[in-house]
Amino acid sequence: MSDRRCPSCGEKVPSFSVTCPKCYKSIPRDEPKEKPNGYKIIDDDRAPSIRTVNRKTVLILALIPGALGLMGLGQIYQKDYRKGFMFMIIGILLMTSIVSLMTGSGGALSVILTVFSIIMFIGAYLIQAFDAFVRSLFSFRF
Helix, strand or coil: CCEEEHHHCCEEECCCEECCCCCCEEEECCCECCCCCCCCCCCCCCCCCCCCCCCHHHHHHHHHHHHCCCHHHHHHCCHHHHHHHHHHHHHHHHHHHHHHHHCCCHHHHHHHHHHHHHHHHHHHHHHHHHHHHHHHHHHCCC
């Protein structure tokens, strides 16, 4: 306990308390004090900075380059490098396989592989765009 007293009722108040334990009224803070365990109380409103991202930028980076095979830029912009580069590799591999299958000979197997690659590309595109958008809604990292 310290020498602090409640301005309303006069009850002794602990140094780290923000309300009176008797009347529950707010206790004004004068200067930073130490908690009993040695941690300092920060009286100003500064908090550890949280990196905010621009949702429009995230969506533009996820949708436009992603449609051309350059997926994962929305995740990289949000500093999720592992997932961003994973989507980028998947997008580049699928896009090159689609282009090479479409320019090759037109056998039945080539058509089936092209359709399968296009379906996989669309799925990966939608997943990476959804992931980038959902991650941009939160200001903390998962």
